[in-house]
Amino acid sequence: MSRIRDKILDYFIRSESTGDKGSEVLDKELSEDPAFDMDEFVKYEKIWNASSDLKEFRKADVDVALSAVEARIDTPQTSVRVIPMWQKWSAAAMIVIVLGFGFYRWFVSDRYVTYEAIVAESIVLPDSSIAHLGRGATLRYLKPGYFSGAEVREFYLTGDGTFEVRKDSSKLFSVMSDHTAVDALGTIFHYEARDKYSSTRSIEGRIRFRSRFGHFDHQHLTAGDGASFDAETKTMVPYMMDEVSVVGNLVVSKMTVNDLLLIMRDEFPGEFVVDQTADLRPEVVIQVNLDQELPDIISALQESDQMDFSYDEEGGIYTITRLLAEDQGWVADYTYEMYQNDVDFNHLSE
Amino acid sequence: MTNGALDRDEFRKLFQEHYNLICNYLNKRIGDWELSQEIAQNTFVKLWEKREEITINTSRKSYLFQIARNALIDHFRSQKIAAGHAESYSSSMEESEHMPDIDEEGFGVTQQIAEAVDKLKPKTRKIFLLSKKEGLTYDEIADYLDISKRTVEYNMKNALQQLKELLEGKI
Numbered sequence: 001m002s003r004i005r006d007k008i009l010d011y012f013i014r015s016e017s018t019g020d021k022g023s024e025v026l027d028k029e030l031s032e033d034p035a036f037d038m039d040e041f042v043k044y045e046k047i048w049n050a051s052s053d054l055k056e057f058r059k060a061d062v063d064v065a066l067s068a069v070e071a072r073i074d075t076p077q078t079s080v081r082v083i084p085m086w087q088k089w090s091a092a093a094m095i096v097i098v099l100g101f102g103f104y105r106w107f108v109s110d111r112y113v114t115y116e117a118i119v120a121e122s123i124v125l126p127d128s129s130i131a132h133l134g135r136g137a138t139l140r141y142l143k144p145g146y147f148s149g150a151e152v153r154e155f156y157l158t159g160d161g162t163f164e165v166r167k168d169s170s171k172l173f174s175v176m177s178d179h180t181a182v183d184a185l186g187t188i189f190h191y192e193a194r195d196k197y198s199s200t201r202s203i204e205g206r207i208r209f210r211s212r213f214g215h216f217d218h219q220h221l222t223a224g225d226g227a228s229f230d231a232e233t234k235t236m237v238p239y240m241m242d243e244v245s246v247v248g249n250l251v252v253s254k255m256t257v258n259d260l261l262l263i264m265r266d267e268f269p270g271e272f273v274v275d276q277t278a279d280l281r282p283e284v285v286i287q288v289n290l291d292q293e294l295p296d297i298i299s300a301l302q303e304s305d306q307m308d309f310s311y312d313e314e315g316g317i318y319t320i321t322r323l324l325a326e327d328q329g330w331v332a333d334y335t336y337e338m339y340q341n342d343v344d345f346n347h348l349s350e
Numbered sequence: 351m352t353n354g355a356l357d358r359d360e361f362r363k364l365f366q367e368h369y370n371l372i373c374n375y376l377n378k379r380i381g382d383w384e385l386s387q388e389i390a391q392n393t394f395v396k397l398w399e400k401r402e403e404i405t406i407n408t409s410r411k412s413y414l415f416q417i418a419r420n421a422l423i424d425h426f427r428s429q430k431i432a433a434g435h436a437e438s439y440s441s442s443m444e445e446s447e448h449m450p451d452i453d454e455e456g457f458g459v460t461q462q463i464a465e466a467v468d469k470l471k472p473k474t475r476k477i478f479l480l481s482k483k484e485g486l487t488y489d490e491i492a493d494y495l496d497i498s499k500r501t502v503e504y505n506m507k508n509a510l511q512q513l514k515e516l517l518e519g520k521i
Contacts, residue, residue, distance in 0.1 A: 009507045016481075016488070016506075046521060047513050050459040054467075054483040057460045058377065060387055062369050066362060069394050197472050233468040263501045 004035040012048045114140040117159070127153050127166050129173065134160040134192075160192035162203070176212065179231040183208040190226075190293060201226030201239070201293060211236070356401040356410065364410060365394055371461050372418050379422060389425055393418045459521050466516040470509055477502055478509040 007030055030036050115123055117133035125131055126147040131139055137159025142150055153173040165173045167186025174183045177193030180200075187205025192198060200209050202221045209219040209227045216236035219227045226239040298313075356364070369390060376386035396417050467475055480486045480494065481502075488506070492499040 005511070006507075009510055012510060013503050013506045043518075043521075044510060044514055046459070047463060047517060048510060050521075051463050051467075051478075051482045051513070053460040054464060054479070055485060056378070057374055057464055058383060059370055059464060060373050060390075062366055065369055065387065065391060066365050069365065069391050069398075072391075072395050073398050228471070230468075230472065235469055237469065263498065263504050 004033060004037070005040075007033065007036075008041055008044050012044060111142055111146045112140055113143050114138055125153075125155070127168065127171075127173075129153070129166040130164040131155075132162040132164075137161050157191060157193050159194065160190070162188065162190045164188050179212055179215070180229050181210050181212055183210065189221075196231035197228065198231075199226060199228035203293075356398070360410075361394075361398055361401070364397075364414065368411065368414060369394070370464075371458065372414070374461070376418065376422060380425070385425075389421050390418070393421050396421065462517060462520055463513060466513050467509075469516055470512055474505045474509050474512070477505040481506060 011030055030041070115133070116138045117123075117135060120133065120135045122130055122132045123139070125141065126144040133139060137157065139161065140156040141147065141154065147153070151171070153168070153171050155173075155175045157175050157177055161175075163173070163175060163184070165184045165186050165188065169185050172183055173185065174181055175191050177191070177198045179196065180193070180198045182189060182191050182200045184205070184207045187207055188203040189200055189205075189207045190203060191200045200207065200221070202223050202225055204223050206220060206222050209221055209229075210216075211229065215231075215234050216229065219236070219238055221227060221238075227236060228239075229236045295313075372390045372393060373383070373386045376389050377383050380386060380389075393414065397414055400417070467478060470478065477491055477495070480491045481488070486494065488499050488502045491497075491502045495502075
């Protein structure tokens with residue numbers, strides 16, 4: 001099923017990429033495949049063709065337009081507007097609150113520490129939990145003296161990090177980003193917060209993923225489950241382990257090792273880097289779901305019966321120590337090493 | 351599809367579902383996005399004013415499109431009066447009176463795709479839109495985003511597969 005699906009997808013993507021010639025080859029392959037289902041093909045074709053009309057399709061700000069229309073519908077009677085006394089008091093109170101908040105921010109700013117990870121690294125938090133921060137991530141939290149007195153173990157993250165939470169059932173461990181937060185008591189989870197997009201996945205134990213502004217219901221996630229939220233579209237998408245996810249979960253097949261590594265380099269910047277000049281062209285068929293965490297992908301590669309794949313891992317940096325791939329009797333034996341600092345993926349021997 | 355008098359919540363829902371569709375439909379006719387939005391808003395105001403007239407036999411969507419067509423005819427008529435372009439008015443009028451249903455023009459499918467695209471992961475969405483909306487080649491996208499062409503292809507495959515799943519049973 002996934003094989004014929006891949007062929008159909010290839011038909012559209014590759015034909016656009018390589019022109020009519022590639023398309024004809026795939027066309028023949030498809031039509032001769034006994035698993036080919038014309039109805040399914042037509043569905044893909046309809047979406048592919050109609051999506052070309054996106055060039056002409058424009059999107060208006062519907063909320064703004066709706067407000068404008070509702071304002072016209074509810075046109076108030078024109079009259080001299082007398083500002084009631086309570087509104088004046090409300091305005092005065094608002095000014096006091098704003099000024100007070102500014103003072104408060106100034107007062108508390110000295111109580112926080114902000115840690116910025118120049119490279120991917122692990123830090124021990126004031127409660128002995130461990131944060132494995134991705135390159136460029138920042139984590140803000142109360143200084144140790146203030147931290148121990150707080151009711152919640154609270155952190156503010158930008159970028160991505162994996163948290164090994166020290167168990168303390170009396171104090172919630174809460175990591176926040178601009179739009180969402182992840183709460184835990186004692187578990188391991190991954191959290192990524194980039195501008196308006198945030199996502200999390202429980203690696204071990206149970207976590208709660210919530211919107212800070214009530215845009216979606218709390219999501220309770222157990223090991224393997226994840227969820228993401230896009231604040232721009234206000235869309236929350238859960239990824240449950242035991243069901244086929246609507247978004248993602250595409251199995252990639254018929255991909256060269258080199259292509260796979262290139263994609264992994266792009267998908268996991270700072271953690272998995274490939275030198276573009278590396279000569280890796282064994283045409284092995286690899287099937288791996290790339291819509292998962294890097295450790296899971298590495299495990300899948302290890303389990304592949306078409307490759308001998310071994311690696312070392314330290315602090316989220318993967319060093320491939322052996323990659324043996326076989327294709328139609330031809331065997332290529334490669335040894336690679338990846339360096340953390342100069343992020344080179346060197347071809348050491350063949 | 352509900353029939354009968356429209357309440358405010360239903361009106362909002364109808365607005366959110368069809369406003370962009372009508373704007374794009376009008377824009378294709380008159381080639382002026384701002385004006386299209388203005389006419390589309392007038393259409394919804396009229397719909398609200400006439401909400402009691404929606405009979406049990408009238409689909410709200412059809413009624414809405416009928417108002418949009420009439421609003422467009424009104425626009426052409428006022429254009430004629432203002433500029434005296436009788437000829438263009440006549441042909442525009444003729445054209446608008448034979449307007450096909452909006453869905454027939456494929457805008458309905460495109461709108462559904464546009465909404466489904468919003469549900470893609472940010473990176474996949476960006477690559478898909480650079481290809482389909484901006485018309486960039488895969489090489490250009492790879493260059494622009496500083497990623498490999500294979501990653502572009504992978505994300506395009508992912509996008510098409512996810513869109514197919516998201517739109518299953520809808521188109």
